[in-house]
Amino acid sequence: MTEQLRGGRPETAPAAAKFLGPPPGMAAPVPTATLRGGSSRARRETMRATVFRGVGDFGIQEVPRPRAGVGDAVIRVTLTTICGTDLHIVRGEYPVRPGLVIGHEPVGVIEELGPGVTGYEVGDRVLVGAITPCGQCHACLSGHLSQCGHGHGHQAIGGWRFGNTINGAQAEYLLVPHAQANLAKIPDELTDEQVVLLADIASTGFSGAESGGVRPGDAVVVFAQGPIGLCATVGARLMGAALVIGVDGDETRLAMSRRMGADVVLDHRAVDVAAEVQRLTGGGADVAIEALGTPATFEGALRSLRPAGTLSSLGVYSGKLGIPYDAIAAGLGDHRIVTTLCPGGKERMRRLLELVRRGRVDLTPLLTHRFPLDRIADAYALFGERRDGILKVAITP
Numbered sequence: 001m002t003e004q005l006r007g008g009r010p011e012t013a014p015a016a017a018k019f020l021g022p023p024p025g026m027a028a029p030v031p032t033a034t035l036r037g038g039s040s041r042a043r044r045e046t047m048r049a050t051v052f053r054g055v056g057d058f059g060i061q062e063v064p065r066p067r068a069g070v071g072d073a074v075i076r077v078t079l080t081t082i083c084g085t086d087l088h089i090v091r092g093e094y095p096v097r098p099g100l101v102i103g104h105e106p107v108g109v110i111e112e113l114g115p116g117v118t119g120y121e122v123g124d125r126v127l128v129g130a131i132t133p134c135g136q137c138h139a140c141l142s143g144h145l146s147q148c149g150h151g152h153g154h155q156a157i158g159g160w161r162f163g164n165t166i167n168g169a170q171a172e173y174l175l176v177p178h179a180q181a182n183l184a185k186i187p188d189e190l191t192d193e194q195v196v197l198l199a200d201i202a203s204t205g206f207s208g209a210e211s212g213g214v215r216p217g218d219a220v221v222v223f224a225q226g227p228i229g230l231c232a233t234v235g236a237r238l239m240g241a242a243l244v245i246g247v248d249g250d251e252t253r254l255a256m257s258r259r260m261g262a263d264v265v266l267d268h269r270a271v272d273v274a275a276e277v278q279r280l281t282g283g284g285a286d287v288a289i290e291a292l293g294t295p296a297t298f299e300g301a302l303r304s305l306r307p308a309g310t311l312s313s314l315g316v317y318s319g320k321l322g323i324p325y326d327a328i329a330a331g332l333g334d335h336r337i338v339t340t341l342c343p344g345g346k347e348r349m350r351r352l353l354e355l356v357r358r359g360r361v362d363l364t365p366l367l368t369h370r371f372p373l374d375r376i377a378d379a380y381a382l383f384g385e386r387r388d389g390i391l392k393v394a395i396t397p
Contacts, residue, residue: 048397049101049171050376055092059377063101066167066175068114073179075108075126079192080169080395081367082376082383083130083200084226085316089163090380093318096164103170103395104130104162105199107192110183117179125186127353128169128176130200131159131344135181145348146341159344170376172397184349187357197227197363197392198352204314204342205231205291206352209239211340212287212312216240219281222262222289223273223301225253227366227392228314229291230260234361236289237261245280247273247300252389259365274303284309293317302327308334369393 047065052058068074086102088094096102110124120126133145139154148159161177162168176182186195205228214220220236222229225248236244246257246265254265264280266273278284284306290297293315299322301311307329328335355361368391371379379393 047172048373049167050103050373052089052096052100052102053098056090058090058102058380060374063167063171065173068112068117068175068179070114071116071178071180072114073110073117073120073176073183074112075106075128075174075176076111077106077108077169077172077174077397078125079107079196080397081105081196081392082170082379082395084228086163086170087380087384088316091384094316100163101167101169101171102163103168104160104164105196105201106162106169106174107186107196107199108174111173114179117183120179120183120185124183125188126183127186127195127198127349128174128182128184129198129203129342129344129346129349130162131203131342132161132177132182133159133345134178135345140181140345145345146343157341160341170373170395172373182344182346184346184353187353190353190357193364193367193394194356194362195353196394197231197366198349198356200342201227201366201392202231202234202352202361202363203344203348204228204340205233206235206238207340207343208232208289208291208312208314209235209241209287211338212289212310214239214241214287217242218286219243219245220287220289221245221247221273221277221285221301221304222257222291223247223297223304224290224292224315225250225257225262225265226291229289230256230366230391231363232289232291232314233257233260233262234363236287238355238360241287243281245277245285250386253391256365256391268300273300277304281306286310287312289313290315295319295321299324299327302335305335308336310336310338313337313339366391367394371395373397 046062049063051061106128131146133140133148137149137151139147139149146159147154149155218241220241222232225246244262246262249269257265285304287310288301288304290301290313
């Protein structure tokens, strides 16, 4: 485990006289951010970051270091990782603008606090979710934080900003918008490695079980045992499932599925998964969680359900999805299909941190590899090709 770096606290300023306003003709002073003091880091104007330049073209370059505005914070990133969505971006399968810093799973130390952010200090260790809701729009106030409308109504996947619409986490520093709603303090006893996967894959995977309405005693099948599917397997257990079935075609991932709590694992290369699930459950799973995003896994999940069962979809799809009429009893089988984007915000992160702190969840086995930021291109290659049993890679700036 890496040694945790704690920043020094800013010196306490002497008490100031009450401000009664500027003299006539002079503008009022503009509120300024609280900066980390006493180090050369605070004076740097640039930082190293992973920049998307075009399809198949990305790498480390020097970019301007962010500064905190009103309501913002800047964190010094101490650990991050690579997500399958980042692969979609660099391969051109999900469009973002050239010049964007990518990545959305940050752990770090507060370096700068903008005006209006209270309850935090420079030097606090924090976890920031991949989804950063504003906390004020109709979507957020209705509980749909991932569909944040940026202060207004709703916007589809509007809560996902890092590495999508604003600069992301695969960098030395990260600007966190709406910091009051998104900074979750990390308990001192937890390491960066214990919490970094909470930002996205744990929150996403657990939400597959939550959105699917898993109840104590349910039978749950999880299609695909990649990082998110493995977290969905853990989530089904946390929600009280009596039988959890993990499905994949990779022996390493099937072994990890058992380690993370699956009762039965099925290799889709060797068995008819839907038929086997029907046999194991006596008529079909109560909940099927689809965690890959392909038409084949989506259809397999549907065919594995009992009548009135729920398909909880976490996959990112492209093109069209077909629904065979016989898989849903010609539309009369009372099946339910629900989709979910990773829940975010500091309260979500706080709850996930508590699961780790109380020993209910340990995701460190999923961190199979480690690279420094300067070698992130090598990490992407290994991750994208699924070599050497890789699941998740820790990136240290």
